[in-house]
Amino acid sequence: MGVIEKIKAIEEEMARTQKNKATEYHLGLLKGKLARFRQQLLAEETAPTGGGGTGFEVAKSGDARVVLIGYPSVGKSSLLGKVTTTKSEIAHYAFTTLTSVPGVLKYQGAEVQIVDLPGIIYGASQGKGRGRQVVATARTADLILMVLDATKGAHQRESLEKELEAVGIRLNKEKPNIYYKKKETGGVKVTFTSPSRANLTEEAIKMILKDYRIHNADVLVRDDKCTIDDFIDIINDQHCNYIKCLYAYNKIDAVSLEEVDRLAREPNTVVMSCEKDLGLDDVVDEIWYQLNLSRVYTKKRGVKPEFSDPLVVRNASTIGDMCHSIHRDFKEKFKYALVWGSSAKHSPQKCGLTHKLHDEDVVSLFTK
Numbered sequence: 001m002g003v004i005e006k007i008k009a010i011e012e013e014m015a016r017t018q019k020n021k022a023t024e025y026h027l028g029l030l031k032g033k034l035a036r037f038r039q040q041l042l043a044e045e046t047a048p049t050g051g052g053g054t055g056f057e058v059a060k061s062g063d064a065r066v067v068l069i070g071y072p073s074v075g076k077s078s079l080l081g082k083v084t085t086t087k088s089e090i091a092h093y094a095f096t097t098l099t100s101v102p103g104v105l106k107y108q109g110a111e112v113q114i115v116d117l118p119g120i121i122y123g124a125s126q127g128k129g130r131g132r133q134v135v136a137t138a139r140t141a142d143l144i145l146m147v148l149d150a151t152k153g154a155h156q157r158e159s160l161e162k163e164l165e166a167v168g169i170r171l172n173k174e175k176p177n178i179y180y181k182k183k184e185t186g187g188v189k190v191t192f193t194s195p196s197r198a199n200l201t202e203e204a205i206k207m208i209l210k211d212y213r214i215h216n217a218d219v220l221v222r223d224d225k226c227t228i229d230d231f232i233d234i235i236n237d238q239h240c241n242y243i244k245c246l247y248a249y250n251k252i253d254a255v256s257l258e259e260v261d262r263l264a265r266e267p268n269t270v271v272m273s274c275e276k277d278l279g280l281d282d283v284v285d286e287i288w289y290q291l292n293l294s295r296v297y298t299k300k301r302g303v304k305p306e307f308s309d310p311l312v313v314r315n316a317s318t319i320g321d322m323c324h325s326i327h328r329d330f331k332e333k334f335k336y337a338l339v340w341g342s343s344a345k346h347s348p349q350k351c352g353l354t355h356k357l358h359d360e361d362v363v364s365l366f367t368k
């Protein structure tokens with residue numbers, strides 16, 4: 001029997017076993033076995049000869065990608081089951097999700113891919129288990145949805161944040177406004193546009209660069225709030241990702257109203273109960289809002305717009321950007337556009353490539 005079968009057998013036995021005082025030890029034993037087999041599986045999959053995590057690498061599809069991160073049993077699978085067209089298995093014990101299950105969230109014609117990662121992120125920074133793979137996938141996200149259990153304390157959020165921080169994922173943070181360029185000659189030149197209000201000094205920058213064995217570089221600090229950490233992020237740019245994060249507290253049915261109220265007031269936070277179907281619409285709206293995308297409907301002359309199949313572009317995109325997303329050469333052929341919707345001064349408005357589009361605008365493109 002292979003490891004996967006063994007795991008399956010234990011899972012089935014656990015699902016059959018009723019949870020009570022008498023079965024406590026037996027269940028504990030099963031859980032122990034399960035954990036061991038899973039570790040074995042993870043070790044196999046992370047080993048260089050193991051062929052990589054099957055079912056783990058998920059091809060990016062749709063208009064944007066949201067990655068779910070959270071501890072086991074916080075309700076990630078339940079959420080996925082509620083808001084996407086893919087159902088994932090739910091069980092009444094920890095460590096259900098072994099492989100990532102992509103689901104598609106349909107938002108008025110736009111398609112957002114939601115990836116549920118194995119609930120194993122801790123230890124990622126030490127390269128433990130599949131944490132590293134989890135992190136690699138998390139890096140590809142347009143938005144991280146951190147699912148938290150409202151009945152648990154603040155430590156779950158803090159430890160996940162710490163773990164992500166340790167692997168170079170910066171949540172809800174802009175890339176520090178520091179210009180940095182390595183050069184061949186000329187020594188290190190440091191300039192501040194205004195005196196630093198943080199701990200970043202010319203001395204500190206030079207010291208760090210020396211430690212990195214960088215002897216020639218131009219540095220321009222454009223923000224007086226930049227810290228040493230920010231500068232280190234900038235020189236390690238290829239390992240740093242600045243990703244938006246939405247915190248979703250699940251299981252609010254199991255805590256007091258006061259607690260729900262307190263959580264809901266935290267920044268970038270939504271509260272929900274997957275079990276009681278509470279707040280799920282708000283979660284979906286907030287995901288869409290945070291992704292910062294607009295739907296643009298194209299319309300052919302004399303025909304009604306195709307409302308079921310929008311073109312999805314970043315907010316504040318121009319008609320030029322839209323043309324580019326249709327085809328990279330389309331701009332060459334562009335003559336003018338007619339725009340209906342909130343970005344148009346009158347309907348329709350004749351516009352050029354620089355016109356900024358709004359969500360749900362309708363556009364007709366005319367070519368030369």
Ligand SMILES: Nc1nc2c(ncn2[C@@H]2O[C@H](COP(=O)(O)OP(=O)(O)OP(=O)(O)O)[C@@H](O)[C@H]2O)c(=O)[nH]1
Binds near residue numbers: 075076077078272
């Ligand atoms: N009280 C309550 N329980 C919930 C809620 N949502 C999910 N649960 C329960 O929490 C447990 C775990 O749910 P899952 O959706 O499997 O959690 P998960 O985060 O996907 O777990 P892993 O797959 O282990 O990572 C199940 O027993 C659910 O019934 C909720 O809103 N309220």
